Amino acid sequence: xxxxxQLFTRRRRYDELSQSIREHLEEKIEDLxxxxxxxxxxxxTARRAFGNLTLVEERSREVWQWPAWESFWANLKYAQxxxxxxxxxxxxxxxxxxxxxxxxxxIFSVVNAxxxxxxxxxxxERMGTIYxxxxxxxxxxxRHKLTYEQWQLLRDDVPALLSAVSGSRTSGVNLEAGSHVxxxxxxxxSAHYLDVLDVxxxxxxxxxxxxxxxxxxxxAILSYSLWRNTFGSNPNVLGQAVLLKGAPYTVVGVLSERTxxxxxxxxxxxxxxxxxxxxxxxxxxxxxxxxDGANWQEADAEINRAWSHRAHRYELNDDPSAxxxxxxxxxxxxxxxTLRPQALALMLATGFILLIACANLAGLTxxxxxxxxxxxxxxLALGASRWQIQKQLWVENLLLALLGxxxxxAVGFVALRGLLQLLPQHYLPxxxxxxxxxxxxxxxxxxxxxxxxxxxxxxxxxRKFRLRSAIASHSATGGDPLRLRQxxxxxxxxLTVLLLAASGLLIRTLIHLQTLPPGFDATxxxxxxxxxxxxxxxxxxxxxxxxxxxTAAMRQIPGVQAAAVGLSLPxxxxxxxxxxxxxxxxxxxHAMTDEVYITPDYFAALRIPLLAGRSLTDGDGPDxxxxxxxxxxxxxxxxxxxxxxxxxxxxxxxxNTRIVGVVADVAxxxxxxxxxxxxxxxxxxxxxxxxxxxxxxxxxxxxxxxWIVRTAGPIEGLTAQMQRALASADPDLPFSGFYSxxxxxxxxxxxxxxxxALLSAMAALALLLSTIGIFALVANIVAQKTREIGIRIAxxxxxxxxxxxxxAAGVWASTLxxxxxxxxxxxxxRAMHSVLYGVSVYDFPTILIVVLLLGAxxxxxxxxxxxxxxxxxxxxxxxxx
Amino acid sequence: xTKKSAYRDLFPGALEMMILQTLSRRPMHGYALAQHIKQISxxxxxxxxGSLYPALQRMLKTGWLESEMGVSAKGRPVRIFxxxxxxxxxLEKEISSFEQMFAGISRVLLIAxx
Numbered sequence: 001x002x003x004x005x006q007l008f009t010r011r012r013r014y015d016e017l018s019q020s021i022r023e024h025l026e027e028k029i030e031d032l033x034x035x036x037x038x039x040x041x042x043x044x045t046a047r048r049a050f051g052n053l054t055l056v057e058e059r060s061r062e063v064w065q066w067p068a069w070e071s072f073w074a075n076l077k078y079a080q081x082x083x084x085x086x087x088x089x090x091x092x093x094x095x096x097x098x099x100x101x102x103x104x105x106x107i108f109s110v111v112n113a114x115x116x117x118x119x120x121x122x123x124x125e126r127m128g129t130i131y132x133x134x135x136x137x138x139x140x141x142x143r144h145k146l147t148y149e150q151w152q153l154l155r156d157d158v159p160a161l162l163s164a165v166s167g168s169r170t171s172g173v174n175l176e177a178g179s180h181v182x183x184x185x186x187x188x189x190s191a192h193y194l195d196v197l198d199v200x201x202x203x204x205x206x207x208x209x210x211x212x213x214x215x216x217x218x219x220a221i222l223s224y225s226l227w228r229n230t231f232g233s234n235p236n237v238l239g240q241a242v243l244l245k246g247a248p249y250t251v252v253g254v255l256s257e258r259t260x261x262x263x264x265x266x267x268x269x270x271x272x273x274x275x276x277x278x279x280x281x282x283x284x285x286x287x288x289x290x291x292d293g294a295n296w297q298e299a300d301a302e303i304n305r306a307w308s309h310r311a312h313r314y315e316l317n318d319d320p321s322a323x324x325x326x327x328x329x330x331x332x333x334x335x336x337x338t339l340r341p342q343a344l345a346l347m348l349a350t351g352f353i354l355l356i357a358c359a360n361l362a363g364l365t366x367x368x369x370x371x372x373x374x375x376x377x378x379x380l381a382l383g384a385s386r387w388q389i390q391k392q393l394w395v396e397n398l399l400l401a402l403l404g405x406x407x408x409x410a411v412g413f414v415a416l417r418g419l420l421q422l423l424p425q426h427y428l429p430x431x432x433x434x435x436x437x438x439x440x441x442x443x444x445x446x447x448x449x450x451x452x453x454x455x456x457x458x459x460x461x462x463r464k465f466r467l468r469s470a471i472a473s474h475s476a477t478g479g480d481p482l483r484l485r486q487x488x489x490x491x492x493x494x495l496t497v498l499l500l501a502a503s504g505l506l507i508r509t510l511i512h513l514q515t516l517p518p519g520f521d522a523t524x525x526x527x528x529x530x531x532x533x534x535x536x537x538x539x540x541x542x543x544x545x546x547x548x549x550x551t552a553a554m555r556q557i558p559g560v561q562a563a564a565v566g567l568s569l570p571x572x573x574x575x576x577x578x579x580x581x582x583x584x585x586x587x588x589x590h591a592m593t594d595e596v597y598i599t600p601d602y603f604a605a606l607r608i609p610l611l612a613g614r615s616l617t618d619g620d621g622p623d624x625x626x627x628x629x630x631x632x633x634x635x636x637x638x639x640x641x642x643x644x645x646x647x648x649x650x651x652x653x654x655x656n657t658r659i660v661g662v663v664a665d666v667a668x669x670x671x672x673x674x675x676x677x678x679x680x681x682x683x684x685x686x687x688x689x690x691x692x693x694x695x696x697x698x699x700x701x702x703x704x705x706x707w708i709v710r711t712a713g714p715i716e717g718l719t720a721q722m723q724r725a726l727a728s729a730d731p732d733l734p735f736s737g738f739y740s741x742x743x744x745x746x747x748x749x750x751x752x753x754x755x756x757a758l759l760s761a762m763a764a765l766a767l768l769l770s771t772i773g774i775f776a777l778v779a780n781i782v783a784q785k786t787r788e789i790g791i792r793i794a795x796x797x798x799x800x801x802x803x804x805x806x807x808a809a810g811v812w813a814s815t816l817x818x819x820x821x822x823x824x825x826x827x828x829x830r831a832m833h834s835v836l837y838g839v840s841v842y843d844f845p846t847i848l849i850v851v852l853l854l855g856a857x858x859x860x861x862x863x864x865x866x867x868x869x870x871x872x873x874x875x876x877x878x879x880x881x
Numbered sequence: 882x883t884k885k886s887a888y889r890d891l892f893p894g895a896l897e898m899m900i901l902q903t904l905s906r907r908p909m910h911g912y913a914l915a916q917h918i919k920q921i922s923x924x925x926x927x928x929x930x931g932s933l934y935p936a937l938q939r940m941l942k943t944g945w946l947e948s949e950m951g952v953s954a955k956g957r958p959v960r961i962f963x964x965x966x967x968x969x970x971x972l973e974k975e976i977s978s979f980e981q982m983f984a985g986i987s988r989v990l991l992i993a994x995x
Contacts, residue, residue: 013938013941016948016960017934017938019960020910020911020934020937020948020959020960021911021931021934023910023911023912023953023957023959023960024910024911024912024915024930026957027910027912027953027955027957027959028912028930030955049929049930050929050930050931051929051930051931051932052931053931055931056929056931056932056934056935057934059934059935060934060935060937060938061938062935063935063938063939063941063942064938064942
């Protein structure tokens with residue numbers, strides 16, 4: 001504990017040291033005086049012989065210190081005083097850092113949650129999903145849904161993996177609990193699904209193989225929140241039957257509070273997939289877990305062996321000569337794949353923000369260092385080394401960066417909460433996003449990085465520092481930093497241009513999508529979904545009766561002009577079905593089409609214009625000729641603009657359906673075409689009354705039909721009346737909630753809106769920082785050149801000319817940056833091709849707006865500080881010299 | 882740069898050895914010590930007197946020296962440095978190793994000369 005004792009005796013040591021040195025000098029002086037020297041001369045001689053007094057004392061004291069730490073501490077205290085003394089500078093720097101580091105922190109926490117954090121299951125690295133890789137004419141490599149055949153082979157012939165499948169999304173179901181019926185989200189999972197996740201129910205057990213077999217016993221597992229809220233946490237619920245989907249289901253398990261599944265459902269039922277119906281198409285998603293002792297290579301080899309000898313290889317439908325292989329992908333990558341490019345693009349954008357901020361700060365600190373040259377000159381003259389001064393500067397930068405980083409965490413926290421509120425519910429496939437240790441570590445690292453980036457130039461300037469000229473000219477500068485500062489501004493302006501152009505293109509895309517003619521009239525329309533995935537509605541007669549009575553009751557509501565039911569709505573995803581064209585030139589062609597069953601008032605309720613033939617009527621019943629109305633795209637694609645009315649198609653491979661009318665296209669979410677957010681795809685509208693009874697049960701598992709009401713009256717109170725009208729037809733059928741068509745459009749365009757909001761925020765931030773940068777540059781030139789301007793004005797220059805002379809530096813930097821930025825755009829914006837709709841990558845209006853915006857900002861940022869020139873009094877500046 | 886020693890022309894530890902050797906004969910204060918070293922080294926070591934002090938502090942810290950109040954030749958109260966037992970031990974060790982080294986160098990020089 002000697003160091004501890006030293007801490008307290010150090011003061012005494014220092015005193016003794018000073019005393020010794022004083023004695024030394026005094027005695028020497030006295031000796032010299034005794035030798036006949038004058039006292040003044042003796043003092044000088046003694047001091048010269050002794051050397052640099054301060055330095056000797058400092059070196060001697062250092063013996064008692066931990067020099068690195070103590071000098072750091074001293075530097076830190078000094079830095080803190082310096083920053084405190086320049087609140088304007090400090091606030092600007094900390095504010096800039098807080099914004100840029102905050103943006104990085106928020107976006108990184110999303111990236112962290114999506115890509116870096118492990119899934120919340122034991123041994124997440126042993127969990128995977130399967131990608132299909134097709135090479136050939138149409139190459140792709142992505143997670144594909146499975147058929148029953150594939151699932152069976154995966155389950156039985158791939159011993160390296162424990163596998164499970166589930167429906168790809170939850171679906172709305174009705175649960176009767178006590179006196180009322182609830183609309184819930186149900187997840188359909190195979191046996192071993194929870195085993196693959198390696199989670200055990202808190203009560204009861206998982207589904208057994210027997211329960212997972214087609215037509216097996218109906219069983220259910222409750223989520224913790226459902227068990228608590230609806231069943232009052234009653235442990236006796238196990239083994240009891242609950243009325244779900246109109247049928248009794250036996251509760252076999254309750255999940256624990258902490259358990260999250262990728263489906264995030266309220267209640268789980270066993271999938272019971274068979275070769276017929278759902279299992280005949282690709283409708284389920286697989287998750288896998290590597291068994292002990294197996295590795296991924298073995299697993300992939302087994303999957304390829306098992307799946308390559310199937311009877312129906314749908315992968316080869318488009319191109320029989322294509323090469324198809326399968327490979328495992330970490331589950332986390334599988335579930336976040338669609339969001340990764342966006343998250344990484346945002347990370348890149350925030351990286352730009354950080355660079356822009358650093359360029360600004362480098363300029364500011366550079367000027368500050370040059371302004372402090374008298375201070376450094378004095379310190380150098382007193383014996384400080386350059387390294388000591390540099391160290392001082394680095395410590396100041398570090399302190400600023402850490403202050404900025406701390407403020408950045410706070411900004412990031414707020415920004416992240418704002419960001420998450422912006423996102424629609426269940427948009428991200430992760431349970432929660434937090435500022436965890438890794439995010440904080442990232443923030444600390446980028447704070448350190450910024451301090452290096454913006455501290456680099458001042459430190460380099462310090463190396464060129466000339467002591468002699470510094471003392472002589474009172475304000476020596478190591479070289480001309482104006483060029484360097486202009487270059488920094490140009491770089492940040494260039495990055496800003498890129499961000500502005502990118503966000504401009506996204507905004508134009510969003511405007512394009514929002515203003516696409518929807519093909520129908522959305523005003524005065526209210527919709528609500530209900531689940532018909534219900535035993536009672538497997539009977540077509542009950543189903544028809546429900547539709548009839550409920551729409552009739554809704555038509556009685558005062559002000560209502562039309563009421564209808566449709567399996568899906570505009571802006572939504574529709575059911576995909578296969579059709580065969582029976583006659584015309586394309587006879588025999590198989591095609592995929594969207595299929596929507598509707599009641600006769602559907603077109604009237606949405607005001608979708610009828611272009612040819614007739615609409616569907618009450619006369620189209622189950623026993624009359626099967627009919628359909630197709631949309632314009634369908635007619636154009638299969639009948640080449642000829643009149644489609646009167647032609648026949650084979651729907652569901654059996655019934656000959658007559659096309660009786662053609663309606664206009666409406667905007668829908670893509671089903672066939674996976675690239676565009678809103679498309680006009682081939683669509684067939686068929687009478688709800690003529691829907692195949694077997695298909696009816698299946699489509700109601702995937703889709704919850706919507707009731708549509710068009711009213712001339714006020715929307716208020718309409719929803720309660722709609723609910724009453726539905727209850728008059730079936731008191732046990734709850735609506736999921738009510739949506740206007742605007743809500744549905746917003747939901748469909750959620751991704752675009754989020755992209756636009758985030759990137760625009762980044763671009764605005766970049767513009768703000770660039771403005772500050774240009775402003776600071778010009779303001780600083782005005783301050784530095786006050787004398788020169790005074791002389792110019794005294795020699796006859798007008799104030800206007802002086803302002804132009806000063807402002808030019810900022811305008812040049814900005815112009816250079818603009819040109820650089822446009823070149824950058826030419827190369828980089830091509831990467832955005834896949835997210836743009838209705839606007840090309842090189843969009844003239846966007847570029848024009850960016851140029852104008854930047855021009856305006858540059859003008860303001862150079863003019864405002866240059867106005868100070870007007871306040872310069874030439875007589876006064878000259879007198880000051 | 883801060884580590885640059887004014888005594889770097891000497892072999893490492895030479896200054897310490899000279900200080901220990903001087904003070905082991907007679908405890909002195911700083912000025913007297915500086916004068917003494919200058920005299921005996923025949924002004925050979927063109928050093929600043931102040932450079933002595935960091936070395937003194939180092940040796941105080943290591944425990945080779947201790948300091949106490951005394952009186953100078955001129956009758957002033959001054960801080961006297963004297964060698965501790967540990968300092969004596971270190972000096973003996975240094976001298977013997979220095980002698981060994983010196984003997985070694987001499988032998989090499991002798992062989993090289995003959």
